[in-house]
Amino acid sequence: MSRPTLKAVFGENPSSRFRDICSRILVFCNSRSLRDGICVHSPVIKLGFEDDLYLSNNLLCLYSKCRGLEQARQFFDEMPHRDVVSWTGLLSAYVKSGNHQKALQFLYSMLMSGQTPNEYTLSSVLRSCCALEEFDLGSCIHTYIVKNGMESNPILGSNLIDLYSKCGYREEACNILMHMENSDAIAWTTMISSFLEERKWNLALHLYLRMVEAKVPPNEFTFVKLLAASRFLGLKYGMLIHAHLTMWGTQLSLILKTALVHMYSRFHKMEDAIKVFSLTPDCDAFLWTTIISGFVQSSKVREAIEAFLLMEVSGVTANNFTYSSLLTACSSILSLELGQQLHSRVILVGLDEDVSAGNALIDMYMKCSCTVENAFQVFRCIYSPNVISWTTLIAGLAAHNHIRESFQFFLEMQKAGVEPNSFTLSSILGACGTAEYPTHAMQLHGFIVKSKADHDISVGNALVDAYAGLELFDDAWGVISTMDHRDTITYTTLATRMNHAGHHGMALKVIRHMVKEDVVMDEFSLACFLSASAGMNEMISGRQLHCCSVKSGLGRWISVSNALIDLYAKCQCMKDAHKAFEEMPEPNTVSWNGLIGGLVSRGNISPAFSMFEDMRLSGVKPDSVTLLLVLSACSHGGLVDLGLEYFHSVKEAYGIAPELLHYNCLVNLLGQAGRLDEARDMIENMPLKQYAMIYKTLLSACRVHKNVPLGEEMARKGMELDPFDHTFYLLLAKLYDASGKSDLGDGTLQMMRDLRSFPRLNQRVSFAGEKFNMQM
Template sequence: MMGGLGRIDGVVEALEMFRMMSRKGVRIDSISLSAVLSVCAKGGEYDEFGCYENGDRLLRNVVLGEQIHGLAFKLGFERDLYLSNSLLDMYAKNGIMKSAEMVFHTLGKPSVVSWNIMIAGYGQKGNSGKAIECFQRMQFSGFKPDAVTYINMLAACIKCGDVDTARQMFDNMSCPSVISWNAIISGYSQNENHREAIDLFREMQFQSVKPDRTTVTVILGSCAGMAFLEGGKQVHAALQKAALHTDNYVAGGLIGMYSKCGKIERAEHIFSSMPELDIVCWNSMIAGLTLNSLNREAFMLFKQMRQGRMLPTEFSYATVLSCCTKLSSLFQGRQVHSQIVKDGYESDVFVGTALVDMYCKCGDIDGARKHFDMMPVRNIVTWNEMIHGYAQNGYGDQAVHLYEDMIASGAKPDAVTFIAVLTACSHSGLVDLGFRIFNSMKSEHGIDPELDHYTCIIDCLSRAGHFHDAELLMEKMPYRDDPIVWEVVLSSCRVHGNVSLAQQAAEELFRLDPESSTPYVLLANIYSSLGRWNDVRVIRELMSEKQIVKDPGYSWTEHKEQDTCLFVG
């Protein structure tokens, strides 16, 4: 009964059954204890940042598991291998590897199962080094790895992004199952090596291994990642032949593939033809509309989903908040925020980050910071969004202060963090501070500056009129022939009336990007601001001669809860 209840996630009922058994005086043996330990092994699941999704449940299960461990010792079952493996499994699945190691070291003679549990535990924690070490020790101790060993090693390496080692494990399997094929294909797909994933999918079929719903969904993701529409269509045709195209999980993959390949009508057709829709299909369709800049339609579909009494997930809310952001609709964003609070998702790190982004990009920087400060958990993306929000709204000092708070909190900045804080320094004229932060990237944080970082610091120097320093940096950097850098310089030359450098920058842009209207327009604006109308006429004639057309710009305003698009030529 305890085992059955545990398998259907009836954890509380299974534990109550164990208490009832004890109260009734039924003799407790090692099988009883193993059954209740298997229930305690159903701990929280790890998210992609290595945090447990359900911390309260984890704590409860670990405490109960430790109590069972004490009872097993008291009853003299500490040397029972079956029970010891159950203890190992409970600690490993709850991520308590130190306790698992302690149990493992007390085993007189571990079995292959014992080694497999330890490898799986290290893999779940994302520690592929420990998993590989355990795998090697297992072989050194005279144990032959079985299919489960290789699957656990495969999962451990893929979780850590070590696809090369995972491939070695896969190639060592004499007859890999569909689970193993799925694992290695997913590993390549997650690391954006989509070509290798598709090649393995073909090889899998040559080996007469029948793909399942997981396989085809992963491959559809790889086809989408490569914009390989023809391959996606072939998979779709095979799915129709196998009558799998109506499976909700597979349909979500098809909707995502067609959306990412720009065929939103095909995605909508699949969505509307489904006999029954689950949350995965709704989320895929909403995300697909957003991806194709159909944000109003995505927002309306979200409302339709709610009216159909389908409960949104964290992904649903994060996606619809991005719609509000792209529509610059603070009114709708606040409505969604209220619903998020009502549904209890405000503490979710992904939803919280999307809220920070929405408030920042809709101009409510105080609302963004208020929510940021209330978040119980923040990841690197959350910090980056808030720093960038300050930068984009002209609060350079606050952006730098928040960057310093981030460093002080122990969070490790990434390349995006430095783009955000350098942008803040550029927009607020914090030249010396920006240069110091730029120089600290490599020396203090081990991050090599890329094009965007050089662009930010050159923009910072040029805006402040430090053209000599900007030119010196441009001579040393590896991205001198990138048009964006010269556009930044040309734009700043207009502000400071530096005609000679402006002409040099324009000439570089004419050479690097002949079809772009930007250098012509910026140079003409510099001449017009100085009253050099003959030079303006020459530029316009040159544009006409080369058939260069300026792209129209537009702005977006929200008036009385209605969105209005104002096009400006």
């Protein structure tokens, strides 16, 4: 059987017919099946159609899309004939791939070949000029456009507006827009977007109104840009834009629907977000992730998980950002179990090397786990860790008190060629501001100065905090003097550290510097200065700060009110403390503790108990500080049984884990009442590590009640924990003296003096005839 001829298959003119079929195939493949289209190249050559410019241009487009620019350039160089479409096609491919410098070089080659660029060529070139901020070349092209009468072209107009805006010539960009004869939504949206990027909200809104007046219908991208501004302008603005797009009858495309859902989610209006989500059946991974992220930001973790499951049921595959949002939710509720389940899913879908999902996993393990091994393993799996990966790991190690390791990873980060950002430096500085690592802070300071990162105010503030935490206040002031800008955080950080170190007078002097530099106090700084006044029992400065809180309106902040209560209670002005308390709309646990503490310190035991009961009745949950205050009140009043009752009832009712101070207070309470054996049993049975302090408390009680055997036992156990604490010798000597054994008392004091002279000697100490070894 003979093969059919071309004439039989393609008709009277087979060449023309075949060319037409190849053209159709190439057009179809250009939009749907790129790799299949390349197969047409071989028969085109075999049948001698390589000279056909139309086919060649279509093939050039295919090569640039699916084989890369190098093979496309090779095909272009082998083309026997080229026209403006050929040159523009390859130039456009360079622009789309981000090779803007090569695109401009290719333009020069095109001009040298004698080809005249058309509006599509110029549009691509203007995009490269905009990306590279090549304003001089862009303005030359603008001149060329005007000379050739193409200024009415809306595409070129939009490109020119974008160029002038990005290069800082927004007034000129506006003039171009206003003089365009055929301005369209793209041109107006480009200009609006430019104003929004510069955070010039009023100008952007004004331009939108001018657009409406010019009867240019906004498109979906206009509204997408305007909705993005609602983050700064508020919910009402976003809802107004929503009303406008409904009024214009703008089709709710997927990108516009996602922008609307994102706007409502940002303001925690999840019901409205869900309504918009349900308006059309169109959805993708980005839209679902926006919904999930909205639930996470609204602290609705259960709803976020439910949305994730619905997403899977609907057949939409979750991406790395979806898992990142869900893992962020795990971090917020400290759920290690849920985080581990999500981690297994991340591995199953092959995202274990993804940097976004990996960063979220590191953060989750650092916050939810008591160890750092899992976070470290995740970090090592990430294909290319970025600055966020390193920073999350370093900050997590610091939070787990692995200071040395965090510093080592900071050095390893630099060796890997990843530059630390301000958050990296702030995190590690916060870890180094302890007495164990003073040299680390200084080394970091040197690195910060060399890398010029000290110009960042957050890094400067972290440096101030590190030096102040080391009580190197002169160095902290030195950092402040070199900072370009100082804010409230700068001075509040310093004053807070001074307060913790007991330098309350120094903390109050910080106010002068703030006033001199017009740095306005906020609620945190004001509360800090009130605490400094309370620490000094300084009523004059305290009342002045109280007046400041009233004038500035900061008195409504609960931290300021609590500081006022603390100030007046410590200065024994209980009427003013009560007044400050009563003016609070919703006192919290700290508020009640301040008032109860003030009453206890003045010996007002009955009112303190009454206040505690009022606190419980009001529904405010007591904490460990409240329990300590109540026990102190019982100790002041000698109410042993009531103290024990409160200890057990409050601990069980509110789930308070007793600390050493609580047990020490109980031991003191029992010891004062002469119930020494009960006190000893409490020490032996308490579920805490034993400290020397609690033995001193019972030893003091033994002196009061002249119980020598128990006192000697407490002294021995305490010295085993802290051999160089001379207080045990003094208390024991006083016990001997009070019990009529002054010779043993003198001997004990002599041993203390010998200990001071020869602290490393092994000594044999004898208490009432009992001998034991004490290793020095």
